[in-house]
Amino acid sequence: MNVDLLDDLHLAELAPIIWLQSWPGVVRPVLELVSVLGTDTFFLLCLPLLYWCVNPALALRLGFTVLAAAATNAIGKLAAHQPRPYWIDPRIHAFSAEGAFGLPSGHAQIGTAGLGRLAAAVARPWAWWTAGVIVALVCLSRVYLGVHFISDVVAGVLLGLAVLVLVRRLERPATAWWRGRPLWVQLAASAVLSGALVGCAALANAPYAGWVVPPGWSFAGAIDPESLDAVVSMAGVLLGTLAGASIMYRLGWFDAGGSLGARAGRWVIGTVVAVLIWYAEREVLPQGAAGTYVGYAVLTLWVQVGAPVLFIRLGLMTRRGKQTQDAGRGRAGSGH
Incomplete structure (x- = not known):
């Protein structure tokens, strides 16, 4: 997708974000809490407990899945070089300051891959439904907080699913090769x-050598x-x-x-x-x-x-x- 098309898409997505942020203030702390469930920090804090006290094999599988999602997300952000909503429009409230690029959403991608890996381990329909609901709420929270466009979270979910599928397909042959x-x-x-x-x-x-923050992103801050x-x-x-x-x-x-x-x-x-x-x-x-x-x-x-x-x-x-x-x-x- 070229830059001009992304710019047009972002402008079209501003109105839904403004509407979401007009919701009663009582939803803000709830969505801020939900947002945490999509962070790599949340999973990395939980992994030692799972590894030491519950199931080390599952902890390793989950850890590699989260790492793969977080790493590809960080690289994707650098490759896309796209802004966050509050960076380009003063009408968007920054309920959570972010310094990295916006596309794709890390919370959506990591949440999809990590929670999907847990749901696969449980292997029950309710686990998949629960993971899906949580991911949807995480995506909603990121848009509401003004740090992501809708297209950012959609891209994050799709990439998270791709990571989940690849990790599940490759983990057995990769583990067998590694152990040998x-x-x-x-x-x-x-x-x-x-x-x-x-x-x-x-x-x-590398393709962005000499890049500087565009003047239109004046609301991004430092x-x-x-x-x-x-x-x-x-x-x-x-x-x-x-x-x-x-x-x-x-x-x-x-x-x-x-x-x-x-x-x-x-x-x-x-x-x-x-x-x-x-x-x-x-x-x-x-x-x-x-x-x-x-x-x-x-x-x-x-x-x-x-x-x-x-x-x-x-x-x-x-x-x-x-x-x-x-x-x-x-x-x-x-x-x-």
């Missing part, structure tokens, strides 16, 4: 894929939509996730079951250490892309490997095969 490689190859591939993510984002920006900071953060998370999963596979994985007290202990200890790591990285590591990349990689490695190993040593978690071995010994003992 030596650990050093897995770690090298993790670094290469992580770097490729940043490279793809830079290439998406923005830096071409920044690669978010992509660098995702690249660090991707490195930590791939490398951590590879190392944990070699260590034999773990059992995420146990008593409610043990699970609560894991979550509290793991979260406290994660916060300390996050704080220490900001105090110790240099500011800039390199520090951000290393910081997010280390934090993700803690979640993937460091925390489970610590939990096992503290007796809050068992290795995946240990309970099976103990049960086998019990059965053998009862036979004597």
